[in-house]
Amino acid sequence: MIYGDKNTGVLVQGATGKQGEFHIGLMNAYARQVGGKGVVAGVTPGKGGQQVHGVPVFNTVKEAMKEFDIGAAVIFVPAGAAADAIMEEANAGIRTIVCITEHIPVQDTMKAIAYSRMEDACVIGPNCPGLLSPGEVKMGIMPSALFSHGNVGVISRSGTLTYEVVDELTRAGIGQSTVVGIGGDPVIGQTFVDVLEQFGQDPQTKAVVLIGEVGGNLEEEGATSTDLPIVSYIAGISAPPDKRMGHAGAIVEGGEGDARSKIARLKKHGVPVASRVSEIPEMVRELFRHQC
Amino acid sequence: MKLREYEAKNLLKAAGIPVPAGFLIRSADELTPRLGELGTAFVLKAQVDVGGRGKAGGILMADTATGVKVAKELFAKQIKGLPVKEVLAEQKLDIEHEYYLSITVDRSSKQPLILFTEAGGIEIEITAHEHPELIRKVAANPLMRDLPPFMIRELLGKAPKEIGPVINKLYQVFIGKDAILAEINPLVTTPNGVFAADAKIIVDDNALGRQGITVNRDLSEREREAEKHGFSYVELDGKIGVIGNGAGLTMATLDLIEFYGGKAANFLDVGGGAESERVMNAVRLVASVPSVKVIVVNLLGGITKCDEVAKGIIAAGISQKVIVRLAGTNEAEGRRLLSEKSYEMLDTMDLVVKKAVEVTA
Numbered sequence: 249m250i251y252g253d254k255n256t257g258v259l260v261q262g263a264t265g266k267q268g269e270f271h272i273g274l275m276n277a278y279a280r281q282v283g284g285k286g287v288v289a290g291v292t293p294g295k296g297g298q299q300v301h302g303v304p305v306f307n308t309v310k311e312a313m314k315e316f317d318i319g320a321a322v323i324f325v326p327a328g329a330a331a332d333a334i335m336e337e338a339n340a341g342i343r344t345i346v347c348i349t350e351h352i353p354v355q356d357t358m359k360a361i362a363y364s365r366m367e368d369a370c371v372i373g374p375n376c377p378g379l380l381s382p383g384e385v386k387m388g389i390m391p392s393a394l395f396s397h398g399n400v401g402v403i404s405r406s407g408t409l410t411y412e413v414v415d416e417l418t419r420a421g422i423g424q425s426t427v428v429g430i431g432g433d434p435v436i437g438q439t440f441v442d443v444l445e446q447f448g449q450d451p452q453t454k455a456v457v458l459i460g461e462v463g464g465n466l467e468e469e470g471a472t473s474t475d476l477p478i479v480s481y482i483a484g485i486s487a488p489p490d491k492r493m494g495h496a497g498a499i500v501e502g503g504e505g506d507a508r509s510k511i512a513r514l515k516k517h518g519v520p521v522a523s524r525v526s527e528i529p530e531m532v533r534e535l536f537r538h539q540c
Numbered sequence: 541m542k543l544r545e546y547e548a549k550n551l552l553k554a555a556g557i558p559v560p561a562g563f564l565i566r567s568a569d570e571l572t573p574r575l576g577e578l579g580t581a582f583v584l585k586a587q588v589d590v591g592g593r594g595k596a597g598g599i600l601m602a603d604t605a606t607g608v609k610v611a612k613e614l615f616a617k618q619i620k621g622l623p624v625k626e627v628l629a630e631q632k633l634d635i636e637h638e639y640y641l642s643i644t645v646d647r648s649s650k651q652p653l654i655l656f657t658e659a660g661g662i663e664i665e666i667t668a669h670e671h672p673e674l675i676r677k678v679a680a681n682p683l684m685r686d687l688p689p690f691m692i693r694e695l696l697g698k699a700p701k702e703i704g705p706v707i708n709k710l711y712q713v714f715i716g717k718d719a720i721l722a723e724i725n726p727l728v729t730t731p732n733g734v735f736a737a738d739a740k741i742i743v744d745d746n747a748l749g750r751q752g753i754t755v756n757r758d759l760s761e762r763e764r765e766a767e768k769h770g771f772s773y774v775e776l777d778g779k780i781g782v783i784g785n786g787a788g789l790t791m792a793t794l795d796l797i798e799f800y801g802g803k804a805a806n807f808l809d810v811g812g813g814a815e816s817e818r819v820m821n822a823v824r825l826v827a828s829v830p831s832v833k834v835i836v837v838n839l840l841g842g843i844t845k846c847d848e849v850a851k852g853i854i855a856a857g858i859s860q861k862v863i864v865r866l867a868g869t870n871e872a873e874g875r876r877l878l879s880e881k882s883y884e885m886l887d888t889m890d891l892v893v894k895k896a897v898e899v900t901a
Contacts, residue, residue, distance in 0.1 A: 353750070362650070362682050404788070409792050411789075463647075465647075483788050486776075486794045486798040488774075494788075497647070525796075
């Protein structure tokens with residue numbers, strides 16, 4: 249597993265909001281199931297002293313850090329306040345920051361990520377479902393029932409498409425080490441390269457499924473940066489140019505980042521690319537047969 | 541959202557970047573009383589929301605004698621299918637050299653990326669493709685308020701120093717106006733100094749509110765309607781309507797339609813936690829497109845309740861066939877409700893898509 253384990257205390261920023269409250273409940277239900285620490289503290293400015301599902305809420309991240317051992321944070325605050333939340337956590341010394349919030353202006357994201365780099369913090373997201381290491385920890389909103397413990401890592405720019413892939417893997421008897429949703433925005437903290445570097449140092453992870461989509465060329469950058477065997481899938485082969493397909497990052501700009509050329513480049517580097525999601529489990533099995 | 545040339549130039553002008561003298565007209569008659577303002581020869585530029593407007597006949601030369609006639613001609617045109625409603629009348633520049641300057645968001649370095657080349661003008665895309673070495677690039681830390689002089693020197697090379705301030709001012713516009721692209725092509729030198737002869741600015745859709753932009757012009761009417769409901773929606777030209785939750789899963793559904801030889805009519809991401817009313821609105825919206833013959837609903841997730849989705853589909857009461865794939869909470873109840881009304885529900889996305897393609901073949 250990467251980015252955290254059972255013993256990672258998690259802080260939720262935006263704890264008293266509808267989303268924050270709902271997902272603290274689910275994250276801690278998962279923590280109880282696997283015997284982990286889960287969410288130990290919440291932060292909402294002005295709501296310090298309250299409790300959410302028994303979790304104490306603080307006004308600032310630094311106040312929460314004084315009381316608890318916190319290794320990671322999950323952000324559910326609205327778009328206008330999310331970049332500020334990222335920087336507050338980085339400044340307080342939290343090293344893994346998962347930002348679920350979508351629709352953050354990209355200028356804000358760039359600033360928050362530049363600042364987090366200076367503070368040595370990893371940002372996952374924004375506009376992502378977070379991460380889940382089966383049997384260890386869930387930081388975010390992924391539906392844990394679909395996951396199973398194993399040695400395949402999954403990295404994806406998408407949310408529900410990730411669940412679809414995980415569901416297919418689990419049904420095929422292929423468990424996962426850690427599943428990371430890196431986010432659908434054009435600028436994100438941890439990219440394929442960064443997460444693959446983490447997987448490269450993780451003895452549990454033997455192969456990786458890389459789920460990309462139209463826009464940019466970070467999938468290729470990632471796939472060529474690692475020695476781990478990879479199976480890939482790229483969504484958006486039917487996406488027209490200059491149309492934003494839901495995700496702000498899923499747009500083919502001036503002929504750059506279309507799915508067909510992305511797939512062709514991956515194949516050129518020897519990375520097998522599935523043409524349908526349902527082909528992925530068999531292709532992973534094939535990897536294990538030949539390479540692992 | 542892409543700004544029109546005159547809007548972009550107003551932003552540049554306010555930031556202190558010289559732009560040619562000019563004014564906007566909404567009819568040829570508006571030009572008559574102002575004919576003398578721009579000198580004898582001037583340029584008329586159609587303000588339409590498409591690229592490649594010059595090659596499509598949207599930019600015409602005129603003078604005080606022919607001006608009104610040429611303006612009438614331009615207002616009567618369609619540029620790539622769009623009517624001309626606004627025309628920018630501009631002073632003609634005495635151009636010595638054309639440069640290219642732009643700032644974009646670089647996904648890889650996660651920073652603003654500034655590009656500059658001496659080889660500006662309409663052939664910039666060919667230059668970028670065939671001689672990428674001619675384009676100099678610098679990524680700037682977004683926490684800096686100003687570009688440091690060394691970055692500007694690196695970009696300029698042997699180009700005239702008077703361009704330097706324009707680069708920093710464009711950076712201010714890029715940051716201050718929430719741009720995802722700010723481009724001056726060409727940036728020209730003349731005997732009277734440097735001018736932004738054309739300008740293109742795209743504002744981040746996630747920042748339209750704080751930039752005071754209330755209507756996103758890049759969206760069609762139906763796309764705007766969808767946005768009100770909180771859906772991401774894109775119109776395409778096939779017969780199979782698509783409703784999914786999550787951008788990636790919806791895109792993958794579209795791709796699967798293509799894989800099986802069909803064509804999607806749209807992309808609609810209904811978002812997370814879809815309750816019955818949202819689903820009903822989504823189904824009705826897609827069904828309102830005349831070309832849609834069948835609708836594929838592909839919803840998956842932990843928080844999506846299948847019985848709610850089923851109720852929404854039934855409440856929409858549309859005439860087209862709906863084929864459903866649902867996975868999540870209360871799956872059995874959703875299945876029961878749908879089968880009671882004889883809707884088709886299949887287990888995997890491959891199966892629903894295959895079926896939809898068969899129906900429309």
